[in-house]
Amino acid sequence: MLQSPLVSTDWLSEKLDDQNIVILDASWHMPATSRKAGEEFKQHHIPGARFFDIDAVCDASEPFPHTVPTVDIFEQAVSALGVTNEDTVVVYDDSDVKSSGRVWWLFRLMGHTQVYVLNGGLKKWLADGKPISTDTSSYTPSSYKASFQPTLFKSKEDMLAISNTKSAQIVDARGASRFYGCEAEPRPGLRAGHIPGSLNLPFSELYREDGTIKSKQQLTDILADRAIDLNSPIVTSCGSGVTACNLALAFAELGKWDTAIYDGSWTEWGSLHDFPIETE
Incomplete structure (x- = not known):
């Protein structure tokens, strides 16, 4: 391998x-x-x-x-x-x-x-x-x-528990304006903001102009700047479970292969009006 x-x-x-x-x-x-x-x-x-x-x-x-x-x-x-x-x-x-x-x-x-x-x-x-x-x-x-492999998958119930207990870092791959609720979601009917306690790392920041993933040192520096710790559990999220996987891919390039994905991501969470959100 x-x-x-x-x-x-x-x-x-x-x-x-x-x-x-x-x-x-x-x-x-x-x-x-x-x-x-x-x-x-x-x-x-x-x-x-x-x-x-x-x-x-x-x-x-x-x-x-x-x-x-x-x-x-x-x-x-x-x-x-x-x-x-x-x-x-x-x-x-x-x-x-x-x-x-x-x-x-x-x-x-x-x-x-x-x-x-x-x-x-x-x-x-x-x-x-x-x-x-x-x-x-x-x-x-x-x-x-x-x-x-159930450890790589998270449901909304899992995410609510993680948000409440802070048992893992939640890293959101959407752009900052969507993460902070300054921009309307592209899918109608969704609230704006993010899962409480989440960190923001837009997936686009991981890539060079030619579409390749940045060097390991560049990735390491980006994670340090965002206070993301690869030695602790991580779950990634995004709009609909696609770009969150880019974060998991970059983390694997740095040796972390156990990142989980919140499959429903904001399309699900943003539609659940009894689930909490943050905009700060």
Whole structure:
């Protein structure tokens, strides 16, 4: 197993013919952008990549977007993509919200440890002159078996207890204006603010202009500035459980692999009018 959750464009380009590596395009876009990730995938993608739709691989019985799927749903979807338990999975995206982190975390939540994110995503891949394809991959369905890891997942009840007891650091990946309630939420009907006791670390601060994650020293300095302690338990949150996973990815790059995600995030918490909020 690699010591980092990231792989480089050079590393992946040398492995394109490796039958034990599965490449997943996990692009996802905020609804207001009008971008259609599935359609963009058909127009261009890394050779051999398969499209993983986080809005389809979810528990649709829940009222919130892309809720974590049940084990059965995940197994069926991943089997249909031809992924086996023995495969090394490399996830990338072409998304402003770095959605590959969500699928990286989702595989880890389901017990798959051999999963990595392409550092810089499709943007860096193209900038580095790597090959691109419009071909649709053919693959044989598998019989994937998941093993849910409950320590990586937090519910609203968990978060209320953590907020009350301060048993873990809650780190919110949204921008500061949303965190402090100065900007209206993009989803209608949500209150503005944050979970009491949360710290704010906008996910965008973790990335360089070329889309790659900042150096370990830069990340360490950012966490020190925000008083985030990697030696203590951490749960990350965001708008709908996508960008929170970027924080977990960066923490893993620094050696912390046990960050949990609040799946419902602010879409859920902000809609619960009997749950407390802060704006300071």
